[in-house]
Amino acid sequence: MSTAWTSRYxxxxxxxxxxxxxxxxxxxxxxxxxxxxxxxxxPEVFPAVRFQEACLKVLEQSSSLALQYGAxxxxxxxxxxxxxxxxxxxxxxxxxxxLITAGSQQxxxxxxxxxxxxxxxxxxxxxTYLGALQALDVYGAEYVSVPSDEDGMRTELLEEPMRSGxxxxxVLPNFQNPGGTTLSxxxxxxxxxxxxxxxxxxxxxxxxxxLRYEGEHLTPLVVLDRENLRRDSGYSRGNVIYLSTFSxxxxxxxxxxxxxxxxxxxxxxxxxxxxxxxxxxxxxxxVAYEVAKDGFLDEHVKLIRRVYGERRDVxxxxxxxxxxxxxxxxxxxxxxxxxxxxxxxxxxxxxFQAALEEKVxxxxxxxxxxxxxxxxxxxxxxxxxxSYGQPDQIREGIRRLSVAVKAQLQQVSPTPAG
Ligand SMILES: Cc1ncc(COP(=O)(O)O)c(C=O)c1O
Numbered sequence: 001m002s003t004a005w006t007s008r009y010x011x012x013x014x015x016x017x018x019x020x021x022x023x024x025x026x027x028x029x030x031x032x033x034x035x036x037x038x039x040x041x042x043p044e045v046f047p048a049v050r051f052q053e054a055c056l057k058v059l060e061q062s063s064s065l066a067l068q069y070g071a072x073x074x075x076x077x078x079x080x081x082x083x084x085x086x087x088x089x090x091x092x093x094x095x096x097x098x099l100i101t102a103g104s105q106q107x108x109x110x111x112x113x114x115x116x117x118x119x120x121x122x123x124x125x126x127x128t129y130l131g132a133l134q135a136l137d138v139y140g141a142e143y144v145s146v147p148s149d150e151d152g153m154r155t156e157l158l159e160e161p162m163r164s165g166x167x168x169x170x171v172l173p174n175f176q177n178p179g180g181t182t183l184s185x186x187x188x189x190x191x192x193x194x195x196x197x198x199x200x201x202x203x204x205x206x207x208x209x210x211l212r213y214e215g216e217h218l219t220p221l222v223v224l225d226r227e228n229l230r231r232d233s234g235y236s237r238g239n240v241i242y243l244s245t246f247s248x249x250x251x252x253x254x255x256x257x258x259x260x261x262x263x264x265x266x267x268x269x270x271x272x273x274x275x276x277x278x279x280x281x282x283x284x285x286x287v288a289y290e291v292a293k294d295g296f297l298d299e300h301v302k303l304i305r306r307v308y309g310e311r312r313d314v315x316x317x318x319x320x321x322x323x324x325x326x327x328x329x330x331x332x333x334x335x336x337x338x339x340x341x342x343x344x345x346x347x348x349x350x351x352f353q354a355a356l357e358e359k360v361x362x363x364x365x366x367x368x369x370x371x372x373x374x375x376x377x378x379x380x381x382x383x384x385x386x387s388y389g390q391p392d393q394i395r396e397g398i399r400r401l402s403v404a405v406k407a408q409l410q411q412v413s414p415t416p417a418g
Contacts, residue, residue, distance in 0.1 A: 012118075012138050012139065012140060013138070015137055016134075016137060016138055017134075019130065019131065019134055019367075021037065021038065021039075021130065021363055021367070024037050024361070024363060025037060025038050027356070027361070028361035032359050033356070033359050033360065033361050034359065034360045034361070034389060034393050034396060034397035034400065035360075035361045035385075035388070035389075036360070036361065036362045036383075036384040036385045036386070036388075036389070036394075036397060036401075037361045037362055037363050037385065038385060038388060039177065039336055039337065039385055039387075040252075040385065040387065040388040041247070041248055041251070041252060041304075041336075041387055041388070042307060042308070042311075042387055042388055044307075045300075045303060045304055045307055046250075046251050047250070047251075047291065047296075047300055050291050050296060051251075051287065051291055054287045054290035054291045055287055057290060058283065058286050058287050058290060062286060065282065065286065066282055066283045066286045066287075067282070067283060068282060069278065069279065069282070070279050070282035070285070071279060072270045072273055072274050072278060072279045073098075073099055073100070073266070073270055073279075074098065074099060074100025074258075074279070074280060074285060075100065075282065075285040075286055075289060076095060077289050078100060078285050078286075078288065078289045079095040079098040079099075079100060079258075080095045081289060081292065081293065082095075082098045082100075082258050082260075083095050083097070083098055085297075086242070086244075086260065089209070089217065089219075089220055089223065090219060090220065090223040091220060091222055091223055091242060091260065092226070093260050096263045096266065097260050097261060097262065097263055097266060098258055098259070098260055098266070099258060099259045099261070099266050099269055099270060099273070100256065100257075100258050100279075100280045100285060101256075101257045101258060101259060101273070101280060102255045102256070102257070102277060102280050102281075103245055103247060103252070103255045103256065103257045104205065104207055104243045104244060104245040104247070104257035104258075105131055105135065105257070106255075106257065106273075106276070106277075106280075107243045107257050107258070107259045108131065108132050108135040108136070108205070108243070109135045109138075109276075110259070110269050110272050110273055110276070111135075111136075111203055111241065111243075111259075111269075112135050112136045112138065112139040112141065113139065113272045114265075114268060114269055114272060115167055115168055116136060116139035116140065116141050116167065117139075117140070118139070118140030119140060119142055120139075120140070120141060120142065120166075120167040121141070121142045121143065121144050121164065121165065121166040121167060122136055122141045122142070122143055122144070122166055122167060122168060122169070122170055123143075123144045123145075123146065123158075123161050123162065123166035123168070123169035123170070123200065124143060124144075124145060124146070124169065124170045124171070124370065125145070125146060125147075125148045125152070125153045125170075125171065125172065125176065125179075126145035126146065126147050126148065126368075126369055126370065126377070127148075127178050127179060127339070127365060127368030127369055127378070127381070128145075128170065128172065128176075128368060128369075128370070129172060129176075129177045129178070129205065129368075130178075130367045130368050132170055132205065133367075133370055136170075143370035144161040144164055144166055145161075145369070145370050146158055146161055148176070148179060148181060149181070150181050150330060150331070151181065151182070151183065151184040151187060152173060152176065152179075152181050152182060152183030152184060152187055153171060153183060153187065153191065154187075155187045155190040155191050155194065158190075158191065158194050159194065159198075162194055162195070162197075162198040162200055163198065166200055167201075168200060168201045168202065168203055169195065169200055169201075169202050169203070170202075170203045170205065171183070171191070171202060171203070171204055171205070171221065172205050172206070173188065173204060173206065173209075173218070173220070173221060174206055174208050174209040174212075174218070174334065174335070175208040175209075175211065175212075175332050175333065175334040175335025175336070175337075176335070176337075177207075177208070177335070177336070177337055177383075178337050178339055178363070178365070178368045178381075178383035179330055179337070179339045180330045180331075180332030180335055180337045180338040180339055181330055181332070181339070182218065182332075182333055182334070183218070184218075185218055185219070188218065188219065188221055188224055189224060189228060191221065192221055192224045192225050192228055192229070192239075192240075193228060193229075195225075195239060196225070196228075196229050196239060201239050201240070201241070202221055202222075202225070202239060202240045202241070203240075203241050203243065204220060204221045204222055204240050204241070204242045204243065205243045205244075206220065206242065206243065206244045207243075207244055207245045207247060207248050207257075208248060208334060208335035208336065209244070209334075210248075210249055210301050211248060211249075211301070211304060211305060211308060211334045211335055211336070212305070212333060212334035213305055213308065213309035213312060213333060213334050214309075214333050214334075215333050220242065221240050221242075222238065222240040222241075222242045222260070225238060225239050225240045226238065238261070238262050241259060241260070241261045241265065242259075242260040242261075243257065243258070243259055243260075244257065244258060244260075245257035245258070246288055246292075248304075248336070249297060249300065249301050249304065250288060250291060250292065250297065250300070254284050254287075254288055255280075255281070255284070256280065256284060256285065256288050308336070308386070308387045310391065311386045311387060311389070311391060311394060312332060312338075312386050314386075314391040314394045314395060315338065315384065315386040315394050315398060316329075316331065316338075318394060318395045318398035318399065319340075319398055322398055322399050322401075322402035323398070323402050323405060324402075324405065324406055324409055326342075326343045326409060327340060327341065327342055327343065327405060327409075328340070328341045329341065329384075336385055336386065336387040337383050337384065337385055337386070338383075338384050338386065339365075339381055339382075339383055339384075340362075340381060340382050340383075340384060341380055341381055342379075342380045342381070342382075342405075343380075343409070343412070344380065345412035346379075346380065346408055346409065346412055347379045347408075348364040348365055348366075348378075348379050348380065348381060348382045349364050349366070349379065350408060351364075351382070351404055351405065351408050352364050352382070354404040354407060354408060355400070355401055355404040357404070358400040358401065358403050358404045359400060360397045360400040360401045360404070362382045362383060362384050362401070363382060363383045364378070364379075364381075364382050365377070365378040365379065365380065365381030365382050365383065366378030366379065368381075368383070
């Protein structure tokens with residue numbers, strides 16, 4: 001609907017849409033529907049009692065600090081905690097390299113604000129995190145997409161897109177959203193070397209890295225960048241900006257994430273953040289620090305791994321049991337999602353409607369492709385979340401979904417998935 005306001009909206013709002021997932025969530029929240037759509041953590045694992053204790057303690061002992069304006073960079077002990085935490089994965093950063101943000105979604109927005117002029121190209125995986133596309137679209141980003149497979153971005157296809165002069169690349173190396181795939185060790189090395197050769201900075205988005213259910217942790221790109229290229233040991237000349245969050249390990253309602261970058265980049269982003277929100281909630285940061293400290297977060301992550309690992313196994317087993325052989329899916333070693341591929345000729349939008357009639361929901365693949373450009377490819381895929389439902393709901397949901405899949409399959413004469 002056009003109003004007096006519409007003609008006054010800025011140019012940059014033109015292509016902006018609401019997130020396909022946020023819209024979907026409204027439909028799929030109906031209680032009779034088993035939803036695999038949202039990327040929601042399981043509420044049963046939220047450490048509510050520990051939060052309650054921390055809130056009381058903070059209000060009793062530090063209210064003058066917690067309820068006051070704070071530093072734009074974030075609460076210093078929390079920044080130090082993040083620096084200590086990532087040091088385990090070989091990321092050598094000091095508190096001065098860490099900026100606390102309102103979730104890593106804000107980090108993506110600030111990266112767009114920092115780096116994108118209208119028309120600048122961003123190199124990314126296809127499919128990729130749709131929230132990143134939403135954040136970068138506003139700044140007028142254009143995209144160069146590189147296909148991925150079970151081992152992540154196909155680095156053998158990277159050179160030509162890199163030669164096209166993208167401003168930076170955006171990569172999700174661990175348990176990718178939506179694919180559930182992980183960039184292999186070999187491809188990590190290749191990617192970092194190519195990025196250095198062509199002078200393309202990397203944004204490494206890693207919300208799920210700690211949620212691994214099998215296999216060994218793989219080296220972050222930010223570490224390989226320093227090691228492979230023998231950069232000085234500090235963070236000063238890094239080619240990689242690293243993002244992560246407390247959303248999947250503590251609670252997404254906190255809205256707490258972080259950016260790790262060379263100190264001068266942090267200073268510039270701080271200026272941009274001041275324009276956005278002055279600083280991330282002081283109260284939330286101090287409470288999160290109190291909750292996470294003394295080894296609690298590590299123990300809690302072990303619990304999450306156990307619960308989600310089991311749910312992933314239940315979903316994989318149910319898919320094998322109920323789904324027809326023409327449909328394939330990824331085998332995530334961690335994270336929250338897996339990615340289903342339908343045979344050619346099937347359309348995940350139609351399947352979505354049929355699935356709703358069976359009282360089950362997922363996210364159709366289209367919005368995970370830049371500007372919905374690759375719609376044919378998007379139509380053949382959908383994302384399933386396995387962290388939110390209880391195991392018996394997951395089995396029942398996959399059974400319901402298989403009814404819709406088989407009915408659709410009979411209406412087309414597809415060639416096998418591949
Ligand atoms: C890849 C990726 N990046 C960023 C985010 C945003 O997370 P946050 O809750 O920290 O804003 C998500 C959330 O699902 C995500 O999957």
